[in-house]
Amino acid sequence: MRVTVIDIAKKAGVSQSTVSKVLNNYPAISEKTRDKVLKAIKELEFYPDLIARSLVSKKSKTIGLIVGDISNPFFSEVSKVVITNAREQEIDVIISDTDYRLENLEWAIRNMIGRRVDGILVASVDRHDTITTDLEKKGFPIVLFNRHTDDKGTPYVVIDNERGSWLAIDHLVKLGHSRIAYISGSLNFSTFHQRYEGYKKALTDHDLIIDPGLVYSGNTDSLEIEKFLRKILFNKNPPTSLYAATDQLAMIVIDLLTKIGFDVPADFSIVGFDNIDIASNPHINLTTISQNKQKMAELALKKLLNIINEDNDDLPYQIILEPELILRSTTRSIRENN
Structure with missing residues (x-):
């Protein structure tokens, strides 16, 4: 008993x-x-009996964490940061995976509130979502990180995605590349939308043409990406480099290019975004944009706990972190290829 x-x-x-x-x-x-x-x-x-104690204290010492896809290395790595830091403060974390679907986000939020979580961190949200904003308006502690909604009515911690893209394109241009393709997921997410805007701005700033034919966004299935690559690589004016909006996409591209018969970086330079742990593996060694995922997750958790505990918050309502270009071996000067 x-x-x-x-x-x-x-x-x-x-x-x-x-x-x-x-x-x-x-x-x-x-x-x-x-x-x-x-x-x-x-x-x-x-x-x-933690449930009984929570009824008395009005605090469950539990928070929710909602991610887009836990199999995505970026989301698994930031989840680990949140869990580790929360555990140090004797706070439990319930994780839910939405698979980027709105109905799953709604279910996750309802389920977590039903379990009496003290607050929720959301790492993946659609630009046009109103669920999280409505929840914040009702006074429920919620903080977004990695992505935010267009109305920006909720506390969030993100990277300057537009600036990150600018750094990636600037690096490729300095290596002599002028035909630079772009691959991302759906532009309905703020990360991909802002990275695309940064891609266009960088091309414009360097007096380069924005060619819609070199842009792919949407379904990130490898078969669809392969169709796109074959289309652009074998036309009269192919790109010499590609900027992928995530490291995961960049690695898919590298695998596909190898399958098609190209070498990276001898034939094709690649830049990713996120700086996930495997990107530094010597067999990949991906040039990428770091969004300092550990600091992002730590700040998001700190912000949420400050709201929950009604502490004097020394953090801004919304935080934008600076990106950093991480140079590795998947990019190369065009002059080296000649």
């Missing part, structure tokens, strides 16, 4: 209220009494 506070009190020879005070870290308990209670807890293998 489940061990109760009554059992602990009998074992330690103290009152139930004393046990409750020890469990809730009340300061006005002698060390001797505290030690007796803790010893009884250990011997009886007592596990506190």
Whole structure:
């Protein structure tokens, strides 16, 4: 049978209220009494009823984390950062994967609120979503990170995606590339939309033509991307480089180019975005844009906990981090190819 506070009190020879005070870290308990209670807890293998405690304290010490696709290395890596940092503060994390579908986001939010989470972090949201904004307006603690909505009515922590794209294109242009293709997921997400805007701005700033034929956005299935690559690589004026809006897409492109018969970077330079852990693997060594995912996740968690605890918040309502170009070996000067 489940061990109760009554059992602990009998074992330690103290009152139930004393046990409750020890469990809730009340300061006005002698060390001797505290030690007796803790010893009884250990011997009886007592596990506190967190649900019951949350009903009293109005806090569950649990938060929700909603990501787009947990199999995507970026989302798994930021999830690990959130979980590790939350655990250090004795906070549990419930994770849900939306598979980038609105109905799954709605279900995840309903489910988490039903489980009495204290607040929710959302790492993937559609630009036109109103669910998270409505929740924030109702006073429920919610913070977006990685992506945000167009109305920007919710606290968020993101990278300057437009600037990141500009750095990627600027790097390729300095290497002599003027025909630069762009591949991304749906522009309904702020990350891809802003990275596309940065791509166009960088081309314009360098007096280069924006060729719609070199742009792909939408379904990130490898078969669709392969169709696009074969279309642009074998026309009269093919690109010499490609900027992928995520590292995951960049690695798909590298695999496909190898399959088609090209070499990276000898035939084709590639730049990604995210700087996921595997990007630095010596067999990949991907040139990419870092969005400092660890700092982003840490700040998002800190922001959410400040809102939950109603602490004096020294963080801006919305935070935009600076990107960084990480140079590795998937880009090469055109002059080296000649």
